[in-house]
Amino acid sequence: MTFKITQTSLPGVVIIEPQIFGDDRGFFLETFHLQKYDELGLQKTFVQDNHSRSTCHVIRGLHYQLKHPQAKLVYVVRGEIFDVAVDIRRNSETFGRWTAAVLSDKNHQQMFIPQGFAHGFCVLSDSADVTYKCTDFYTPGDDFGIHFADPDINIDWPSSTPILSEKDQQNPTLKSINPDLLPTYQP
Numbered sequence: 001m002t003f004k005i006t007q008t009s010l011p012g013v014v015i016i017e018p019q020i021f022g023d024d025r026g027f028f029l030e031t032f033h034l035q036k037y038d039e040l041g042l043q044k045t046f047v048q049d050n051h052s053r054s055t056c057h058v059i060r061g062l063h064y065q066l067k068h069p070q071a072k073l074v075y076v077v078r079g080e081i082f083d084v085a086v087d088i089r090r091n092s093e094t095f096g097r098w099t100a101a102v103l104s105d106k107n108h109q110q111m112f113i114p115q116g117f118a119h120g121f122c123v124l125s126d127s128a129d130v131t132y133k134c135t136d137f138y139t140p141g142d143d144f145g146i147h148f149a150d151p152d153i154n155i156d157w158p159s160s161t162p163i164l165s166e167k168d169q170q171n172p173t174l175k176s177i178n179p180d181l182l183p184t185y186q187p
Contacts, residue, residue: 002030005040008099012114013085015101016040016073020108029108031075032133042112044071046133051077054123054130057159061120061168062086062146069115069183070134079128080104081121082158086146088174089116092185096174098155103130116183118146122159144181145171 002019018029030036037044054060061084074083083103087094102124103109113119121130148157148164150173 002033003036003040008085008101010085010087010094010097010099010117012112013099013117014040014042014112016110016112018108018110031110032073042073044073044135046073046135048134048137049131050134050138051129051131053127055127055163056123056125057161057163059120059122059148059157059159059162059164059168062118062148062150062171063120064088064116064118064144064146064183065136065139065142066144066181066183067142068136068139070136070138071115072113072119072135073133074103074111074113074119074121075108075131076103076105077129077131078105079123079125079130080106081123081125081128081130083111083121084119084155085111085113086118086120086153086155086174087116088118088146089183089185090179092116095185096153098153100155116185120148122157122162124158144177146174146177147171150174
C-alpha cells in the first residue's frame with residue numbers, strides 16, 4: 001500500500017500520508033488513486049477539484065454545504081496551512097468538536113473531511129496553494145458558514161492577526177444557526 005491513514009479525534013476525518021519517492025532530482029508521489037483510496041475505506045466519487053491561493057494569516061471558513069454536501073480531500077501544493085474540520089451534524093456524539101492538522105508541501109499529508117463537517121484553514125506560510133477534491137458540485141446559494149472564532153467551538157487558531165473575507169466575518173456562531181440549516185448525523 002502506498003498510503004498511510006491516521007484516524008483523528010473525529011470519526012471519519014482522517015489524515016492520509018502518501019509514499020514519497022525522492023532522489024537528488026526531486027520527488028514523485030500519487031496525490032490520488034481511486035482503487036487505493038477505496039482500499040482505505042474512502043469510497044468516494046470526486047466530481048470537482050478546487051484550487052485556492054491565499055497569503056499568510058488568511059483564514060478561509062468555516063464553510064459547509066447543506067443540500068449538496070461535499071466530502072473533501074484537502075492537499076497543499078505550495079506552502080503550509082492549519083487545516084480544520086468541525087463536526088456540525090445534529091445528533092452526533094462529537095457535535096461542535098474540531099480537529100486540525102498542519103498540511104504542507106513538505107509533509108505532503110492530506111485531510112479527508114466527510115460530509116456533514118464544516119471546513120476551514122489558516123495559512124501559516126507567506127502564501128499557500130491549496131487544492132481539494134469535492135464529492136458534489138458547488139451550488140450557489142447552498143454555501144453556509146460558521147464564525148471562525150465561535151467561542152463554543154474554541155478553535156486554537158495559530159494567527160493573532162487573521163485576515164478574513166467580509167462574508168466570513170459575518171458568519172454566525174454554531175448555536176445561533178437554525179437546526180434545520182445543519183446536517184443530520186446518519187450512522
